[in-house]
Amino acid sequence: EVQLEESGGGLVQPGGSLRLSCEVSGFTFSNYWMAWVRQAPGKGLEWVAHINPDGSEKFYVDSVKGRFTMSRDNAKKSLFLLMNSLRVEDTAVYYCARHMHETFDCWGQGSLVTVSS
Amino acid sequence: QSALTQPASVSGSPGQSITISCTGTSSDVGAYTFVSWHQHHPGKAPKLIIFNVSNRPSGLSDRFSGSKSGNTASLTISGLQAEDEADYYCLSYTSSNTWVFGGGTKLTVL
Numbered sequence: 001e002v003q004l005e006e007s008g009g010g011l012v013q014p015g016g017s018l019r020l021s022c023e024v025s026g027f028t029f030s031n032y033w034m035a036w037v038r039q040a041p042g043k044g045l046e047w048v049a050h051i052n053p054d055g056s057e058k059f060y061v062d063s064v065k066g067r068f069t070m071s072r073d074n075a076k077k078s079l080f081l082l083m084n085s086l087r088v089e090d091t092a093v094y095y096c097a098r099h100m101h102e103t104f105d106c107w108g109q110g111s112l113v114t115v116s117s
Numbered sequence: 118q119s120a121l122t123q124p125a126s127v128s129g130s131p132g133q134s135i136t137i138s139c140t141g142t143s144s145d146v147g148a149y150t151f152v153s154w155h156q157h158h159p160g161k162a163p164k165l166i167i168f169n170v171s172n173r174p175s176g177l178s179d180r181f182s183g184s185k186s187g188n189t190a191s192l193t194i195s196g197l198q199a200e201d202e203a204d205y206y207c208l209s210y211t212s213s214n215t216w217v218f219g220g221g222t223k224l225t226v227l
Contacts, residue, residue, distance in 0.1 A: 035216070037163075044120065044221035045155070045163065045206050059214050062118055101168040103153035103208060109162050 002026040002106045004096050009111035016086050020111055022079040022096030030054075030074035033099035036081050038092035039110075046092075049081065050099065064090075086115045121146065121207055121219035128225040134195040137222045139207030140188060145217055147188035151210035154183055154192045157221075158203045166205075167192060194224070202226045 008020040020036075035050035049060045049070040058070050069082040079096050093112050097104035122140040129135040139146065139154075146152055154167040165174055167183035170190065182193045190209075194201055207219040 037218075044204075045157070045208075045218045046120075047208075047216040047218060050216065061215065095162065097163075101153075101165075101172070101174075102151040102210065103165060103168045104155070104163075105165045105168070105174065107162040107164070 002098070004098065004106060004108035006094060006096055006108045006111035009094065009113045011114045011116065012086055013117050014086060014088055014115055016115070017082070017084045018086065018113060020081040020083070020094055020096075020113070022081075022108055024077050024079070024096075024098070027098070029072075029077040034072065034079050035097045035099060035104055036070060036079075037095045037097055037104065037107075038090075039095070040089070040092040043092075048094070051079070083113070086113075088115050091115045118211070118213070118215060118217055121209060121217055123205075123207060123219035123222045125220070126223045126225065128227055129197045130227045131197050131199065133197050134193060135197065135224065136194075137192045137205055137207075137224070139190040139192070139209075139219045141190075141209055141217070142188055144213070145209040145211040146185065146190055146207075148212055149210050150185070152183070152185055152190045153208045154181075154190075155206045155208060156203050157206060163206070197226050199226050 036048040067085045071080045093110040095110045098106040155163045157163040170185045171183040
C-alpha cells in the first residue's frame, strides 16, 4: 500500500524557518517525481514545487522562489521542503504527493504550517 | 501562474448529473492532455479521480468522466450520491514546467 506521511509543521514567526519532511512507503521512491502542494485556510489547492527522481531538477511557484528549497533523500525514502523567510501568507496545510500518470496520484494527509507573531 | 477558472459551487440532487468546467489558456489546459481532477473532502487527503483528461484510476466508479475542448476541461459526475459531496479541483501542466490548479468547486448534494 502506498503511503505518504508529512511531518515538521508547526507555529513559526514571520521571517522564521521550518523544514517539512515526507516519508513514503509502498513504492520505489527513487523512480518518481514528487511534489509539494499547499492549501491556505479557506482557499484552494496550490502547487508549490516538484522535483525529479534524482533531485537534480526542481521547479517552484513564483511566490516561493528564493525562499523555499525542495530536496530528497532516496536512500531514506524521504522528501523535504525547507522554508525560509516565512510570511503570514505561507500559512497552509502542506501536502506531499507522488507524480504518476502526468498528475499527482497519491497524497499524504498534510502538515499544518502556521506563520504568525 | 493564475489559477484555472472553475465555478465556485455546483449542486444537484441524488441520481442527477452535474458538470464542472475548468477554463485555462493555450499555455496550460489547451496545450496538453495533462489535465486531471481531484476530489477533496476537507480534512482528508485529496484523491485523484481523472487523469490525462478522461482516464479513471483503477477501481474508480465510471460515474466520473472527463473531457476537454480547446482551453476548457470538464468533469461530469452522473448518478450523484451523498458521498460525492466534496471540493473538486482541476489541475493542468503548463508550458513553464509548472503545475496550476483550478480555484476549486464545492459540490453540494441536495
